[in-house]
Amino acid sequence: MAAATENAWNATELRSIKSELAKDLIRLQKELEIAEAEMEDLVEAAGVGAGDDQADAGAKTFEREHEMSLVYNARDMVQQTERALDRIENKTYGKCEECGNFIGKARLQVFPRATLCMVCKQKEERR
Known part of the structure; x- marks a missing residue:
């Protein structure tokens, strides 16, 4: 949720x-x-x-x-x-380009150019 x-x-x-x-x-x-x-x-x-x-x-x-x-x-x-x-x-x-979930306002307030939610960003960084 x-x-x-x-x-x-x-x-x-x-x-x-x-x-x-x-x-x-x-x-x-x-x-x-x-x-x-x-x-x-x-x-x-x-x-x-x-x-x-x-x-x-x-x-x-x-x-x-x-x-x-x-x-x-x-x-x-x-x-x-x-x-x-x-x-x-x-x-x-505000929607993740990878999974479609909301990125989160706190993340976007820190980095308003974010295109990935934290989960997808972490996956990307591990690659």
């Missing part, structure tokens, strides 16, 4: 979470733009410094890889947020 906190979201709660996610999406999109611009600058600068020693070349490579990681993470967060907003629109927000 599902706990009271496992019930579906009501309209007021969904409007609130949708508003928060929409604000978050704008912030994340700006962060992505900045990360992509910084990555472009690093790629352009990669050709400069042809006479760098190994340490300088290694440091530049590490910095580029770090920026690429930031870009990938920012893109992932934008996509997860867009997906959560789509799930609200499609009236599937």
Whole structure:
């Protein structure tokens, strides 16, 4: 039997979470733009410094890889947020994509982009 906190979201709660996610999406999109611009600058600068020693070349490579990681993470967060907003629109927000059970409000309040209930998430992590 599902706990009271496992019930579906009501309209007021969904409007609130949708508003928060929409604000978050704008912030994340700006962060992505900045990360992509910084990555472009690093790629352009990669050709400069042809006479760098190994340490300088290694440091530049590490910095580029770090920026690429930031870009990938920012893109992932934008996509997860867009997906959560789509799930609200499609009236599937709060339901596990794997088993169809409710994800749980407490979990979604901590991580509003969650698409799996705790049981399915634990199964996924064990794989």
